[in-house]
Amino acid sequence: MPQNNYEYFLLMPQLIIAVGIVLSVLIEITTKKSEQILPWLSIALFVAAAFDSVFNINQNFVLFGGMIEVGGKPAIFNFIFNIGAALVVLSSIDYLKKYGTYYGEYYILVQSSVLGMMVMSGAKDILMIFMGLELMSICFYVLAGINRKKLSANEASMKYFLLGAFATGFIVYGIALIYGATGTTSIQNLVENFVTYSSNIIFVLGFVFFLIGFSFKIAAVPFHMWVPDVYQGSATTVTSLMSTTGKAAAFSVLMIMLSAVFSGASNVFRPYFATISALSMLFGSIVAISQTNLKRMLAYSSISHAGYMAIGLAAGNLFSVAGIIFYLAAYAFMNIGAFTIISIVEGENDSKTDLNSFAGLNAKSPILAASMALFMFALAGIPPLAGFFGKYYVFISAIQSNLTWLAILGVLSSVISVYFYIRVVVFMYFKGSVEDFEIQISPYSLTAVIITALLILVFGILPDTLMNVITSVIR
Amino acid sequence: MSSIPMEYYLILSAFMFSVGVAGVLIRRNAIVVFMCIELMLNSANLTLVTFSSYLGNSIGQVFVFFVMTVAAAEAAVGLAIIIAIFRNKKTVNIDEINIFKW
Numbered sequence: 001m002p003q004n005n006y007e008y009f010l011l012m013p014q015l016i017i018a019v020g021i022v023l024s025v026l027i028e029i030t031t032k033k034s035e036q037i038l039p040w041l042s043i044a045l046f047v048a049a050a051f052d053s054v055f056n057i058n059q060n061f062v063l064f065g066g067m068i069e070v071g072g073k074p075a076i077f078n079f080i081f082n083i084g085a086a087l088v089v090l091s092s093i094d095y096l097k098k099y100g101t102y103y104g105e106y107y108i109l110v111q112s113s114v115l116g117m118m119v120m121s122g123a124k125d126i127l128m129i130f131m132g133l134e135l136m137s138i139c140f141y142v143l144a145g146i147n148r149k150k151l152s153a154n155e156a157s158m159k160y161f162l163l164g165a166f167a168t169g170f171i172v173y174g175i176a177l178i179y180g181a182t183g184t185t186s187i188q189n190l191v192e193n194f195v196t197y198s199s200n201i202i203f204v205l206g207f208v209f210f211l212i213g214f215s216f217k218i219a220a221v222p223f224h225m226w227v228p229d230v231y232q233g234s235a236t237t238v239t240s241l242m243s244t245t246g247k248a249a250a251f252s253v254l255m256i257m258l259s260a261v262f263s264g265a266s267n268v269f270r271p272y273f274a275t276i277s278a279l280s281m282l283f284g285s286i287v288a289i290s291q292t293n294l295k296r297m298l299a300y301s302s303i304s305h306a307g308y309m310a311i312g313l314a315a316g317n318l319f320s321v322a323g324i325i326f327y328l329a330a331y332a333f334m335n336i337g338a339f340t341i342i343s344i345v346e347g348e349n350d351s352k353t354d355l356n357s358f359a360g361l362n363a364k365s366p367i368l369a370a371s372m373a374l375f376m377f378a379l380a381g382i383p384p385l386a387g388f389f390g391k392y393y394v395f396i397s398a399i400q401s402n403l404t405w406l407a408i409l410g411v412l413s414s415v416i417s418v419y420f421y422i423r424v425v426v427f428m429y430f431k432g433s434v435e436d437f438e439i440q441i442s443p444y445s446l447t448a449v450i451i452t453a454l455l456i457l458v459f460g461i462l463p464d465t466l467m468n469v470i471t472s473v474i475r
Numbered sequence: 476m477s478s479i480p481m482e483y484y485l486i487l488s489a490f491m492f493s494v495g496v497a498g499v500l501i502r503r504n505a506i507v508v509f510m511c512i513e514l515m516l517n518s519a520n521l522t523l524v525t526f527s528s529y530l531g532n533s534i535g536q537v538f539v540f541f542v543m544t545v546a547a548a549e550a551a552v553g554l555a556i557i558i559a560i561f562r563n564k565k566t567v568n569i570d571e572i573n574i575f576k577w
Binding site for chain 1: 488492496512526532534535537538545549564573
């Protein structure tokens with residue numbers, strides 16, 4: 001256990017972002033041009049926090065009297081959150097002018113939500129999970145409706161808020177019951193006595209409430225009804241933030257709460273996860289076929305990806321933890337890439353997000369078309385891209401836990417999903433341009449696209465680079 | 476200590492929670508839906524305080540303070556969102572707020 005002052009040093013990634021938020025608010029108050037300074041400050045903070053986490057990945061301690069964990073698994077999550085947020089900020093710089101929200105506070109909200117995610121992924125006490133979750137969610141409610149003059153953004157924001165707060169109600173009630181059954185909110189205690197508690201009816205009931213609340217947050221069927229509307233109505237860059245890093249944060253909490261299961265305890269919640277994952281995979285893939293709006297299509301694809309990741313939770317072995325983390329990293333980068341391209345092509349007032357707007361994209365901008373094709377292939381899970389290995393690891397872990405039927409359903413649903421991903425590629429390369437419009441390619445967004453494309457290729461061709469790091473930190 | 480059994484409090488809070496959930500699912504006015512969500516949070520608070528009192532440790536009561544703080548922050552943001560939509564649409568009925576299909 002490290003000494004008191006050293007604890008703050010180990011908590012550096014969180015402190016960087018927290019100090020950055022205060023600094024950003026001061027800049028926002030004192031200068032007139034905060035929208036030009038804050039994006040670069042945010043990117044600097046995110047990159048600093050990400051690399052600080054990675055360099056201290058072996059300094060794995062539980063700090064502040066068993067409240068927060070640093071190093072190890074949380075460090076990998078911090079890397080995903082911060083790099084993801086940095087890429088989103090990079091792609092927001094020019095997009096926000098087009099969207100009509102050229103404000104500085106957008107970046108402050110992004111920083112606060114990332115701080116919430118970092119608190120969630122390192123939580124060692126249920127109180128920390130709750131505080132992190134709310135910090136993230138409340139910022140997302142505001143970000144979804146950041147353009148308060150636009151009715152579609154208002155609607156997305158309100159739906160997200162009402163259903164998100166509804167889910168919070170379930171989570172808090174679940175936590176109350178878990179506390180009643182265990183007498184403490186420490187996760188250490190929860191992990192050590194998981195087997196004893198799982199025969200306690202109040203504990204199981206509380207845990208199920210907790211899981212229902214988090215199923216809302218990861219966007220799994222049957223708690224998915226907000227997802228398509230919110231993802232379509234919000235600003236495209238906000239959607240890319242909440243569909244990737246937000247989902248990763250919610251999964252990190254589920255893995256913390258189930259860490260006893262992953263290290264060998266019998267998984268009493270397996271039927272629950274098997275059901276939601278089977279429903280999410282098939283529902284998401286089948287409904288996405290009939291969508292013509294790309295943002296809405298990616299929302300349904302996000303539901304089905306939540307299903308694939310939930311396979312890992314149902315399997316509940318150490319390999320599946322590694323599989324889910326790999327999948328989350330791959331999914332974060334390929335989805336941010338796809339949404340960034342949509343944000344480049346998108347016109348004013350939410351226009352040009354239909355499939356028809358992408359027809360003949362190759363003639364207008366070969367580099368955008370090529371990277372969009374790459375992201376679509378990765379999301380479909382075609383080797384040798386990162387998406388394939390994410391699915392592969394999760395399916396293997398399911399077979400190891402005798403859940404072969406779930407893995408077969410997963411493969412089946414991937415095959416269905418290939419149809420609507422490849423349709424985008426067909427439109428871009430083999431159809432003539434339907435709508436005649438100029439695409440203003442922002443250099444910043446293009447940089448974000450290229451970085452994500454490279455990451456997808458590296459994780460796909462050399463999956464061991466990431467996988468070795470992940471397996472070394474989960475014991 | 477008190478002569479009222481713990482079950483009474485738990486049944487009351489479970490009832491409050493059910494009323495909250497039913498209200499969210501049935502009522503169509505955004506403000507009323509939001510009030511029902513607050514009811515759910517308060518039923519959880521009652522459960523936490525009850526367990527805290529009967530288990531004889533203070534963690535539950537500390538948790539309640541955090542839940543109340545967060546609920547206040549959420550109320551600020553939520554009412555702001557509802558006001559923003561009322562300015563554009565002149566209604567807070569969630570059946571009429573339907574550019575996207577639910």
